[in-house]
Amino acid sequence: MIKWVKQLDHILRGDATQLSALREGRIEISIGGLTVVIAMLGMIYGFCMGSYALLRSGGSLYMQLIASGIKIPLLFFLTLLVTFPSLYVFNALVGSRLKLISALRLLVCCYGVIIAVWASLGPIVVFFSLSTDSYSFMVLLNVITGSVAGVLGLSFLLRTMNRLVISQNLIDQRELLETQIEPTQSENESKITEMKKLPEDIKTTLQPLEDPTSKRAKQVFKIWTFVFALIGAQMSWVLRPFIGNPNLPFEWFRERQGNFFQAVFNTIINLFSM
Amino acid sequence: MKTILLRADDVLRHGSWVSGQGRITQHVIQLSLMLCLFGFLYGSVMGSFAGITPDHFLQIFYSAIKVPLLLFGIFCLSLPSFFVLNNLAGLRDDFFQVLRALMASQAGLTIILASLAPFTAFWYLSFANYHAAILFNTAMFGLASILAQFVLKRYYQPLIDKNMKHQWMMRSWLVIYSFVGIQMGWVLRPFIGNPNTPTQFFREHAWGNAYEKLLDIIIALISG
Numbered sequence: 001m002i003k004w005v006k007q008l009d010h011i012l013r014g015d016a017t018q019l020s021a022l023r024e025g026r027i028e029i030s031i032g033g034l035t036v037v038i039a040m041l042g043m044i045y046g047f048c049m050g051s052y053a054l055l056r057s058g059g060s061l062y063m064q065l066i067a068s069g070i071k072i073p074l075l076f077f078l079t080l081l082v083t084f085p086s087l088y089v090f091n092a093l094v095g096s097r098l099k100l101i102s103a104l105r106l107l108v109c110c111y112g113v114i115i116a117v118w119a120s121l122g123p124i125v126v127f128f129s130l131s132t133d134s135y136s137f138m139v140l141l142n143v144i145t146g147s148v149a150g151v152l153g154l155s156f157l158l159r160t161m162n163r164l165v166i167s168q169n170l171i172d173q174r175e176l177l178e179t180q181i182e183p184t185q186s187e188n189e190s191k192i193t194e195m196k197k198l199p200e201d202i203k204t205t206l207q208p209l210e211d212p213t214s215k216r217a218k219q220v221f222k223i224w225t226f227v228f229a230l231i232g233a234q235m236s237w238v239l240r241p242f243i244g245n246p247n248l249p250f251e252w253f254r255e256r257q258g259n260f261f262q263a264v265f266n267t268i269i270n271l272f273s274m
Numbered sequence: 275m276k277t278i279l280l281r282a283d284d285v286l287r288h289g290s291w292v293s294g295q296g297r298i299t300q301h302v303i304q305l306s307l308m309l310c311l312f313g314f315l316y317g318s319v320m321g322s323f324a325g326i327t328p329d330h331f332l333q334i335f336y337s338a339i340k341v342p343l344l345l346f347g348i349f350c351l352s353l354p355s356f357f358v359l360n361n362l363a364g365l366r367d368d369f370f371q372v373l374r375a376l377m378a379s380q381a382g383l384t385i386i387l388a389s390l391a392p393f394t395a396f397w398y399l400s401f402a403n404y405h406a407a408i409l410f411n412t413a414m415f416g417l418a419s420i421l422a423q424f425v426l427k428r429y430y431q432p433l434i435d436k437n438m439k440h441q442w443m444m445r446s447w448l449v450i451y452s453f454v455g456i457q458m459g460w461v462l463r464p465f466i467g468n469p470n471t472p473t474q475f476f477r478e479h480a481w482g483n484a485y486e487k488l489l490d491i492i493i494a495l496i497s498g
Contacts, residue, residue, distance in 0.1 A: 082392040089389035092286040093421060231396065238399050256402050 004033035008112050017109065017160045022167040026102040027109055027160070034108050039073040041119040046072035046242070048122035052129040052138050053244030064244040067252060071239050076111055078239075079232045087224050096217035097168055106160060114153030121145040136271040138243050143264055150232065154225045161221050165214040233260045282308060282385050285378055288428050298370045305377040310342045312384035317341030317465070319391040323398050323407050324469040333467035336475050340462055341387075345380055348458045352450045359446060363439045371433060372440075376447065379426035386418040404468055411466060423448070460484035 007029050010016040016027055050068030084107070091098055098106075128141055236242070237260035244250065283289070285308065321337025324330045360369055397410045426444065433440040459465075461484075463477050 082396050085389040085392055089286060089386055090421075092283055093386075093424065095287060231393075234400055235396070238396075256400060259400060 001036070004030070004037045007034055008037050008116060011109050011112050012116055017156075017163060019163055019167060022163055026099075026164075027105045029105060029109060031105060031108050034112055038076065038108070038111050038115050041115045042073035042076060043069040045115070045119045045122045045125075046070070048119075048125045048129075049142060049242045050244065051126050052135075053246070053250075055129050056133070056244075056246045063250050064241070067250075068242045068244075071242060075232070075235055075239055076115070079228065079235045080107065080111075082231050082235070083224065083228050086227075087220070090220045090224070091217060094216040094220055095213050096220070097172075097213070098164065098217060102164065106157065106164065109160065110153050110157040113156045114149045117152050118145060118149035121149070134271065135243070135245055135247075136267045139267045140264070140271060142243065143267075146233075146236070150229055154229065158218075158221065158225060161218060165218060169211075169214065236260065237263060278308070278311070282312070282381075285381050286385060286425065288425075298374050301374050302377050305374070305381040306346075308381040309345060309377075309384050312381070312388040313342035313345055314338045316384065316387040316391045316394075319395050320411055320465055321467055322395065323404070323466045330467070330473070333473045336473070337465050337467065340465055341384075344458055344462050345384065347462070348451060348455045349376070349380060351454050351458070352447070356443075356447055356450060360443060363443060365437065365439060365443065368433055368436070368440070372430075372443070375426065375429035375433065378429050379422050382425035383418050383422035386421050387414065390414045390418060404466070404470075407466055419452075457484045460487070 007016070011027075011029065015021065016029060021028065046069035047065055049072070050065035053064035054062065084104075088100060088103065091103065125138075125141060125145065128138065132138065237258070238253075238256070240254055241248075241251065281289075281304070285305070315338075317338035317340055318334050320341065321334040322330070324333060326334070357369065360366065360372065365372070394411060394414055398407060401407070426448075430440060430444050434444070461481065464471075464474070467473060
C-alpha cells in the first residue's frame with residue numbers, strides 16, 4: 001500500500017513522467033496498485049462531499065455519506081469505461097503507435113493527479129459543510145473543486161502525452177540506427193551511445209522527427225480530453241445526488257432529467273437570488 | 275476474443291492480412307463476420323432505449339440484428355450497379371480487391387460504431403427524450419460514416435495508384451451507397467423502439483419513401 005502511495009507521489013512530483021523515465025515508451029507504474037490508491041482517495045473525497053448531508057440533518061443521513069463514498073470512485077471508473085473504447089479506435093485510425101496498455105497507464109496516471117488534487121481540497125469542503133447552510137453554495141463549491149482538479153489532471157495528461165510521443169520517436173530512431181549500423185559499426189557506435197544517453201536538449205534534436213502521425217495522435221488526444229471532460233461532468237449529474245439536498249429524501253439515484261450544465265446554471269441563479 | 279480484437283485493430287490500421295495478396299474470398303468472409311459481430315454490438319445498445327427489462331429484450335434483439343441487416347442490405351443493393359460501372363470503366367480485373375476494400379471499410383464502420391456505443395448508452399442514461407435519442411443515433415451513424423470514408427480511402431489507395439479511374443469509382447460508390455442507405459434506414463425502421471408503441475420488427479406501412487417524406491417536411495417548413 002505504501003509502495004503504491006509512493007508511486008502516486010512520484011507521479012505528482014513529475015519524476016515518473018520525465019523523459020528519462022519514459023525510456024521504454026511507457027510510464028513505469030503498477031496499474032492495479034494505483035487503482036486501489038485512486039479508489040481510496042475517491043472515497044475520502046466522497047465522504048467529504050457527503051459530510052454536508054450528515055451535518056445538516058442532525059446526523060440521520062449516514063446513507064448519503066456511504067453513497068457518496070462509493071459513487072466518486074464509480075464516477076471515475078464509468079467515465080473511463082465510456083470514453084476509452086473510442087479513444088483507442090480513433091488512435092488506431094490515425095495510425096498512432098501508442099499501445100493500448102501505454103494509453104491505459106497514461107490515463108491511470110492522469111486519474112491519480114485528478115484525484116490527489118481533489119482529495120487535497122476535501123478538508124476545505126468539510127470546513128464549508130460545517131459553516132454554511134446554503135445548499136447551492138455547496139454544489140458550486142464542489143463543481144469548482146472538481147473543475148480545478150480536472151483542469152490540472154488533463155493538462156498533465158496532454159503534457160505527458162507529448163513526452164510519450166517524443167520518447168516513442170526516439171525509440172524508433174534508435175531501432176532504425178541499430179539496423180543500419182551493421183557495416184560500419186565502430187563509426188556509429190558512438191552515435192548510438194549518445195542517443196541512449198538522452199541528451200538534455202532532447203526537444204530540439206527531435207524536432208525534425210515529428211511525423212504527421214504523432215501530430216494527428218496528439219490532436220486526437222486533445223479532442224478526447226474535451227469529450228472526457230464533458231462526459232465526466234455529465235456522469236456526475238447522472239450519478240447524483242452526491243451532496244444531498246436537505247429538502248429532498250435520500251435516494252441512491254435521482255430520476256433522469258436535465259443535464260449538468262443546465263443544473264449548474266440554475267444553481268448559480270439560485271445562489272444569487274437568495 | 276483477443277484474436278477478434280486484434281483482427282479488428284488490423285482492419286483500422288490497414289493491417290497486412292486485409293491488404294496483402296491472395297485468399298481474398300476468405301478475407302471478405304472474415305470481414306463480413308466482423309461486420310455482423312460489431313454491428314450486433316452497436317445494435318443491441320441502440321435498442322436498449324426503453325430499458326433493459328424482460329419486456330424489452332425483443333426490441334434489443336431486433337435492433338441488434340437490424341444493424342448488420344441494414345449494412346448488408348445497402349451493400350448488396352449497391353453492388354450490382356457498381357460492378358457494372360467498374361466493368362464499363364475497364365476495371366474488371368481489380369474487382370476482387372475492390373470488393374475487399376469495400377468490405378473492409380464496412381467492417382471499419384461497424385468497429386467505429388461499436389466504440390461509440392458507450393456514448394449512446396450514456397446518452398440514454400442521461401436523457402429520456404425519444405426524439406433526442408433518434409437524433410443522437412443519427413449523429414453517431416454520421417460520425418462513423420465520415421470516419422469510415424478514411425478507412426475506405428486508405429484501402430483504395432493502392433488501387434488508385436495503379437489506375438486513376440479508381441478514384442472516380444470510389445466517389446461513385448459513395449454516392450450510390452448513401453442514396454440507397456438513407457432509404458434502407460427508413461424502410462428498416464424502427465431501430466431504437468419508441469417505448470410507447472408495441473415492439474415490432476418492421477413498422478406497419480413502412481414502405482414509404484424517405485426522400486418524399488423529407489420533401490414533405492421541407493415544404494411544410496417553407497409554407498409555415
